[in-house]
Amino acid sequence: MEIAIIGSDIAARGFRLGGVEKVYGDEKLGDTLEALEDVGIVFITEEIAEKNRETIDEFEKTKRGITPILIEIPDYLGPMEQREDSISKLIKRAIGVEIIQKEE
Secondary structure, eight states, rough: OOOOEEHHHHHHHHHTTTTTOOOOOSSSHHHHHHHHTOOOOOEEEEEHHHHTTTHHHHHHHHHHSSSSEEEOOOOTBBBOOSOOOOOHHHHHHSSSSSSSSOOH
């Protein structure tokens, strides 16, 4: 299974050191996501994901299978506040039920 990263230069550099070869910035994100349909996991930094939320949501709605799985990760500045935990959202989409209860 291939892995890709869409992130800042600093985040991309770290993934390159870990052996990830498919590294992208946020230019033309829609085209990039379409080109990565054969990849298993795509990590995307939270900052880029927030700036491109509509594009990501549209991609998630129209992709043909469960892959690529988009996983939002913090950038080098640390995590951003999340509206909804992306892992919980993925699980709910995959099996149709929310199994992780959120603490209030």
